[in-house]
Amino acid sequence: MGLPRVIYAVQIEAPSRFISYVVDPSKKQLAFYWRDKEEQPYQSFKNLKSILEKQNKTLVFAMNGGIFQEDYTPLGLFIEKGIVKRRLNSRQDAYGNFYIQPNGVFYIDKTGRALIVAAENFRHNASIEYATQSGPMLLVDGNINPKLRKGSTNFRIRNGVGLLPDGRLLFAISKGFINFYDFADYFKRKGCLNSLYLDGTVSQIYLASSKRRIPAGSVGVIIAETLGVK
Numbered sequence: 001m002g003l004p005r006v007i008y009a010v011q012i013e014a015p016s017r018f019i020s021y022v023v024d025p026s027k028k029q030l031a032f033y034w035r036d037k038e039e040q041p042y043q044s045f046k047n048l049k050s051i052l053e054k055q056n057k058t059l060v061f062a063m064n065g066g067i068f069q070e071d072y073t074p075l076g077l078f079i080e081k082g083i084v085k086r087r088l089n090s091r092q093d094a095y096g097n098f099y100i101q102p103n104g105v106f107y108i109d110k111t112g113r114a115l116i117v118a119a120e121n122f123r124h125n126a127s128i129e130y131a132t133q134s135g136p137m138l139l140v141d142g143n144i145n146p147k148l149r150k151g152s153t154n155f156r157i158r159n160g161v162g163l164l165p166d167g168r169l170l171f172a173i174s175k176g177f178i179n180f181y182d183f184a185d186y187f188k189r190k191g192c193l194n195s196l197y198l199d200g201t202v203s204q205i206y207l208a209s210s211k212r213r214i215p216a217g218s219v220g221v222i223i224a225e226t227l228g229v230k
Contacts, residue, residue, distance in 0.1 A: 031130060032130040034080065064204050065220070066132040100145075105118075159203035162193075164192055170195075
């Protein structure tokens, strides 16, 4: 049997190159998950969904939320319910997408306000409820990160998050292989001010409103919207 055909985003009709989801974090229950009550990584959307259902919660949306290590530990900062579980990774002289500068931090405070900032500009404070670090930044103040090269042949399935001017969040995943520049350009065309790459290759999304089967692949941090008891 031959290898499956690689599909590139540019080969897909323009309006359908991405799956996107917009959420207002000040009005919806958006949280970041990594480990359960037994301190075991959730590892998959399926596991998280099952545990949430036992708590009378419904999983509405989920997306993998940052680059992780082999043991599912976040490579950078992770804050959950105000508690710092992993410290900010300020290293710059290392190989990998995470270390393309600037990388960034996506966080939500206790009022439901979301921010995406370059890691070097991040300042921890007691109002932060959730945070995850990844990289590279795709957009900084409305401009595509100059480290991302137009025409690059570095193609992957990719997912990320962008901040819209009204404070809502745009989550997106490419349906086909795409380079960093074109992925960043998608967020720019949608009007985002800042945008952060979350991961590639292992990228996944779950939408309860979709008929798609819940992904079973392995992930680290999971960003999820739920319905039910807080």
